[in-house]
Amino acid sequence: xxxxxxxxxxxxVSLVVDKSGSMRQHSAQLVRVVDxxxxxxxxxxxxxxxxxxxxxxxxxxxVQNLVWDMDVKHxxxxxxxxxxxxxxxxxxxxxxxxxxxxKNIWEGYGEHSFLxxxxxxxxxxxxxxxxxxxxxxxxxxxxGKAALRTWIDRIHGAMDDLPDHWTSAILVPNSLAKRTAQExxxxxxxxxxxxxxxxxxxxxxIGTVKNAATSFLRGREKGVRGTRNLFAMGQDLSTAExxxxxxxxxxxxxxxIPVDEALxxxxxxxxxxxxxKTGCAFYELSKRExxxxxxxxxxxxxxxATGRMTGRVFSGPAARQLLGLPDSEATVKPGDNPSYTVFVxxxxxxxxxxxxxxxxxxx
Numbered sequence: 001x002x003x004x005x006x007x008x009x010x011x012x013v014s015l016v017v018d019k020s021g022s023m024r025q026h027s028a029q030l031v032r033v034v035d036x037x038x039x040x041x042x043x044x045x046x047x048x049x050x051x052x053x054x055x056x057x058x059x060x061x062x063v064q065n066l067v068w069d070m071d072v073k074h075x076x077x078x079x080x081x082x083x084x085x086x087x088x089x090x091x092x093x094x095x096x097x098x099x100x101x102x103k104n105i106w107e108g109y110g111e112h113s114f115l116x117x118x119x120x121x122x123x124x125x126x127x128x129x130x131x132x133x134x135x136x137x138x139x140x141x142x143x144g145k146a147a148l149r150t151w152i153d154r155i156h157g158a159m160d161d162l163p164d165h166w167t168s169a170i171l172v173p174n175s176l177a178k179r180t181a182q183e184x185x186x187x188x189x190x191x192x193x194x195x196x197x198x199x200x201x202x203x204x205x206i207g208t209v210k211n212a213a214t215s216f217l218r219g220r221e222k223g224v225r226g227t228r229n230l231f232a233m234g235q236d237l238s239t240a241e242x243x244x245x246x247x248x249x250x251x252x253x254x255x256x257i258p259v260d261e262a263l264x265x266x267x268x269x270x271x272x273x274x275x276x277k278t279g280c281a282f283y284e285l286s287k288r289e290x291x292x293x294x295x296x297x298x299x300x301x302x303x304x305a306t307g308r309m310t311g312r313v314f315s316g317p318a319a320r321q322l323l324g325l326p327d328s329e330a331t332v333k334p335g336d337n338p339s340y341t342v343f344v345x346x347x348x349x350x351x352x353x354x355x356x357x358x359x360x361x362x363x
Contacts, residue, residue, distance in 0.1 A: 009220050010110040011052040012069060013041065013213065014098045018120040019058040021086045026121075026202040031078045033206035040210045041072045044217045051110075052217070055102065059094035060087025061126035061135060069105065088135050091120050092151040092184065093127035099158045099168065113225045115216050117209050118170040121196035123177055127151040152184065159185030165225035167216065171205050173197075189229035192331070193288075204290075207330045215324035232335030233285065233323055234299070234342045242299060242340065245322050246314035249298075254313055254362050256300065259284075259353045266349040274361055282343035284357035288333040289344065296345040297323060298360060304338040313343075313360060 015037070017030065038054065045052040054075055056067040066081045095118050102114055125137040128147050132139075136147035162168060169190035170181050181191050192212075194205035212230045219227065222238065257272050265283065269276045282298055291297075298315035302308055323342065325332070334342060343360045353359060 008110050009048075009050045010112045011045070011050055011217060011220065012055070012102055012105060012112065012114045013052060013072070014055040014057065014102055014114070014116040015209070016057040016059065016094050016098050016116065016118040017082065018060075018089065018091075018122065019064075019082065019084050019087075020060040020089045020122060021084065022121055022196075024084045026196075027082065027084045029202045030206070031082055033203050034078045034082070037206050037210045037213070038072060038075050038078075041213060041217075044214050045072060048217055048221060050217060050220065055098070056081070057094055057098055058082055059090050060085045061090050061129040062087065063090055063094045063097045063130075065097075065101070068101075088126035088129070088137075089120065089122045089124060090126040090129060091118070091122070091124040092155045093130075094118065095168070095170070095184075096151070096154050096158050099162070099166075111225070112165065113216075113220060114166045115213065115230075116166075116168045117212070118168075119194075119205055119209070120171070120177075121173050123180060124148070124151075155184045163226075167226045167228075167230055169212065169230045171208065187228035189232055190227075192231045192333075194331075204329065204331055207328050208332075211324055211330045211332065218324060229335055231333060233325070233332040234335045234337050234340060237299065237323065237335075237337050237340050239339060241322055242314050245318040246299070246316045249313045249315060251311065252363070254360060256309060256311065256313070257359045257361060259355050259357045259359055262352050262355055264349065265346055265351040265353055265359070268353055268359065269361055272361075274363065276349070278349075279345055279347050280362045282345050282360035282362075283351065283353060284359070285332070285334040285342040285344055286354050286357045288331065290329060290331050291325060291344055292329050293327060295347070297325075298343040298345075299323075299340040300343060300358075300360065302339060302341055307338075309341060309358065 041052050052072045053069045054072045055069050058064050098116050126135040136144045170186050171192050171194045172178050172181055173196035178191050192208050195201040266276045297319040298313055301310045301312040
């Protein structure tokens with residue numbers, strides 16, 4: 001006679017962080033915000049009843065494992081573990097090692113998913129240093145190209161072999177690095193750009209990761225075990241969640257206006273025949289945006305067949321959490337959801353509107 005067995009959800013999160021010399025200005029802040037990231041994982045895992053395990057890696061010209069597949073509830077502070085060195089950037093090697101290590105985890109029982117997030121402020125220049133004792137960028141041209149090609153082949157192999165319940169993502173400092181990350185095999189929807197030169201850059205980067213990890217855990221509840229759109233907001237929003245958590249607005253108290261010109265938001269509202277009050281207008285999330293903690297959010301229904309908005313709009317205090325945003329400023333981009341469009345409150349008078357979108361105005 002066999003006993004019933006609980007098949008619980010197990011999440012393995014691997015955070016791979018650059019510790020090369022250029023990260024020195026961010027080191028103290030990085031420790032604090034990574035600790036906040038871990039706290040967010042703890043809270044969300046408790047809320048959902050998941051087991052979440054975390055691994056931490058740090059890399060310069062060498063890759064070091066700091067924490068291995070530890071229950072996130074028991075993880076100490078990163079303080080004392082993370083130390084910036086004067087080294088270079090073995091970016092590819094760190095991503096490959098993290099994947100190779102996690103592939104050794106046995107998945108016989110439980111429903112497992114894997115999330116790897118790499119954070120770097122530079123570009124690859126040193127993978128293979130541990131084997132050769134040289135940075136490939138300092139070898140002669142032929143040797144250097146051959147060494148780099150070996151590591152590019154290795155990351156292609158690692159990425160190509162990832163099963164559907166694996167998600168690999170990266171934060172990079174600029175658009176050039178984003179293109180390079182795509183060439184390595186990171187899906188475009190799993191690459192985000194952070195401001196490595198800003199005093200708030202690290203906090204924003206980890207806030208982005210925290211937001212993405214929260215969305216990842218919530219997606220697990222809907223049966224999503226892996227994603228190629230980790231940094232997209234509203235990607236997995238469902239009708240059941242919207243109706244259960246948000247309020248349908250009275251149709252007489254708002255209007256959706258097509259934007260036909262790149263005008264400042266106040267001018268556009270008044271030109272459309274409506275008075276402008278600070279906070280009365282919500283712009284359609286159509287590109288990468290910073291969303292401050294005090295901004296209200298709304299979602300508008302659309303016809304899955306045509307993509308046109310039907311006019312029903314939902315909002316409420318739970319909208320931010322439902323969309324996976326942390327209780328802090330976060331940089332997000334819109335997800336491709338067939339049923340809903342996300343709108344963000346504007347408190348500006350000068351925001352330039354994007355033609356081809358819609359503006360939600362509260363009357």
